[in-house]
Amino acid sequence: MxxxxxxxxxxxxxxxxxxxxxxxxxxxxxxxxxxxxxxxxxxxxxxxxxxxxxxxxxxxxxxxxxxxxxxxxxxxxxxxxxxxxxxxxxxxxxxxxxxxxxxxxxxxxxxxxxxxxxxxxxxxxxxxxxxxxxxxxxxxxxxxxxxxxxxxxxxxxxxxxxxxxxxxxNPDTHDRQIAFVSHLSHISSFMLGKTVMREEQSERDIFDMAGSGFESTVRLAKSSPAMWTPIFEQNSQAVLEALGDYIKHLTEFKNKMEEEQWEELYAEMEKINGIRSILEGIPGTPSAKTKEEIQKQ
The missing domain is CATH 3.40.50.720 (NAD(P)-binding Rossmann-like Domain)
Incomplete structure (x- = not known):
């Protein structure tokens, strides 16, 4: 070489x-x-x-x-x-x-x-x-x-x-699946950041209250718009499909809260906890780390 x-x-x-x-x-x-x-x-x-x-x-x-x-x-x-x-x-x-x-x-x-x-x-x-x-x-x-x-x-x-x-x-399969597991995550992070920033205008201490959960979820909102806008443009069809599903599930969650369906919410979140078994099988994810690896960090 x-x-x-x-x-x-x-x-x-x-x-x-x-x-x-x-x-x-x-x-x-x-x-x-x-x-x-x-x-x-x-x-x-x-x-x-x-x-x-x-x-x-x-x-x-x-x-x-x-x-x-x-x-x-x-x-x-x-x-x-x-x-x-x-x-x-x-x-x-x-x-x-x-x-x-x-x-x-x-x-x-x-x-x-x-x-x-x-x-x-x-x-x-x-x-x-x-x-x-x-x-x-x-x-x-x-x-x-x-x-x-x-x-x-x-x-x-x-x-x-x-x-x-x-x-x-296959490239088409790749683009569709990456929209769900990566591109949608960035949109969610950007919009969470936007939502909290609007609240921060009137409540200056809100970021002092933010814990590690907020930090890890909103981390992707610091990503470069110069890189991500073209990604959303090129993969818009798959991203819109993923975004549509996401908005549907958010709306359903909101409706359950409005209707005080707490047992249904509990059951739904418990079911979603099943994603743990998926993540534990993916090398490199936090869920896949052994107890000894986590203690070393």
Whole structure:
């Protein structure tokens, strides 16, 4: 590996560069970002060796795109048009259907791996980059059958070296399911934050009363609108479906309270507690941690 290009030097791209460097010690890491301040900071932090241009694509052995999903289709086509025949290209975008369709007939489609590492924090920018961000996380790969075997293997080796579990999925199925388990969570957090901020205008001490439950629930409201607005736009159909179900359940909960159906509410919440058994089977979630692991924290 001689040259690795990371396009997008925020949390995802910066963290990837940080953890990929030891895996490719001889490689030159070249960075690109729409924000010059991100580029400068990424060099200062040693995440990349230098800032590149489009002229670097034809010399790259690997290109990773970690940019907002609305910019991904055009950027991906630009990269695929420029790379040589042995270059592996993959991305970290959290929507996949439109992207896979856009690249469907590209002559170098076999060099692309449509990946979605399910990892991240609410923080942004190169300063947010952390080691081990992807360790123990799931990486969804879509349309793996469209990627050439050599490129599949190179990507698989990298993902496993980063400590990720790999799952394969149809892009449409991916986009629908991720709307429920990720995109809806962010909307809920944003709206909870909005609701409490309106109350805070008249009750200055409300945040002093907020406990860890509020903090953990509203944490995602600190996420970047520049990243999440394009996600909601690209995956709007699936997000609207998830949002419709969520609003329906909230309305039903509200109605039970208005009608003082406390036994029904108790029974419903007790039933929903069954999600504990699901979460306990997912590695990396708090519910899946052993008692000894929790005590060490």
């Amino acid at each position: 001689k040259t690795v290009i990371v396009k997008g030097l925020g949390l995802m791209g910066g963290s990837l560069a940080k953890d990929m460097r030891p895996l490719y010690p001889e490689a030159e890491f070249v960075g690109m970002d729409a924000k010059q301040s991100h580029e400068q900071k990424a060099v200062e932090l040693g995440l990349v060796d230098r800032i590149g241009t489009a002229d670097d694509f034809d010399r790259a052995d690997m290109v990773v795109l970690c940019i907002p999903v609305n910019a991904l289709p055009d950027a991906l086509v630009e990269v695929m048009d420029a790379i040589h025949q042995d270059c592996l290209v993959w991305d970290t975008g959290s929507t996949k259907s439109q992207l896979c369709k856009r690249l469907s007939n590209h002559p170098k489609r076999h060099q692309y791996v449509a990946a979605h590492p399910i990892a991240g924090t609410e923080n942004t920018g190169p300063e947010a980059a952390i080691s081990g961000l992807f360790h123990g996380k799931t990486n969804i790969v879509c349309e793996v059958e469209r990627s050439g075997f050599e490129f599949q293997e190179r990507a698989r080796e990298l993902f496993q070296a980063l400590g990720m579990r790999i799952r394969f999925m």
